[in-house]
Amino acid sequence: MTEDDLDDLEFDTLRTGDHASAARRLSELAASVSGGVSRANILLRAGEQWQHAGDHAKAAELYRQAIEDGGETYGDPRVYLADALFELGETDEARSLLDRISADRPRDPEVYRTVTEILYAHGDVSGAYEWATRGADVVLSVREQAPDEEGRVAEDSLEALLRLRYRARIDLGRPEDEYDAMLDDLLKQA
Numbered sequence: 680m681t682e683d684d685l686d687d688l689e690f691d692t693l694r695t696g697d698h699a700s701a702a703r704r705l706s707e708l709a710a711s712v713s714g715g716v717s718r719a720n721i722l723l724r725a726g727e728q729w730q731h732a733g734d735h736a737k738a739a740e741l742y743r744q745a746i747e748d749g750g751e752t753y754g755d756p757r758v759y760l761a762d763a764l765f766e767l768g769e770t771d772e773a774r775s776l777l778d779r780i781s782a783d784r785p786r787d788p789e790v791y792r793t794v795t796e797i798l799y800a801h802g803d804v805s806g807a808y809e810w811a812t813r814g815a816d817v818v819l820s821v822r823e824q825a826p827d828e829e830g831r832v833a834e835d836s837l838e839a840l841l842r843l844r845y846r847a848r849i850d851l852g853r854p855e856d857e858y859d860a861m862l863d864d865l866l867k868q869a
Contacts, residue, residue: 681715685724692728702728706741719750726759735766755780755790762797777806788818788836795843804850811844815858838865 685705692701705725712718726741742760745752757776764773777794785791791814799807818837841862848859 685716685721689724689728692731698728698732699734702726702732702734702737702741709744717748717750717752719745719748719756720752722748723752723754723756723759726756726763730759730763730766735763739763739767753789754787754793755785758790758793758797761794765797765801786817786821788814788821788840790814791817792836792839792843795840795847799843799847804847808844808847808851808853811840811847812858814840815844815861838862841865 689701692698702725705721705728709718709721709725712721722741722745726738726745729735729738729741739760742756742763745756746760757780761773761776761780764770764776777798780790780794791810795807795810795814798804798810815837818834818840822834841858844858845862848856
């Protein structure tokens, strides 16, 4: 099983809309995976498909399995678990999980982008604003310290983070600042 195989399965699911079948198939693959893609990565993808299907309890279960597995994944499975917990109304547990992620000071800007989107979707505009700001700061730090490939990859997240931050800033009624100027500069370069 390769990433391309998983991408193909997910692409087919976008076409058919049958997320539950995709989640079941991915769960089966996770049980039998050997080599190639990590079991944790497949479990994470299966959890996402359950979320798309609206079964947040099954999604949370698979995210927990991905975390327990500890294998390599994209992003941080705890972020996806927090989203499922919010959907299940388990807000305190979700917030506790986000606090632990924050305490770990992730270096992956996509973690910040995903948390920002989750918080914004669940009405925590102030939290979204803070996570987007910290994410932009991580990108700027990575770019300064690693002008190579890692810096370019981090840079790809900057516009998304700044756009999310802008929306939250507007909702909060805060004045324009240097992050807005940075977003303007990025949009002019596009």
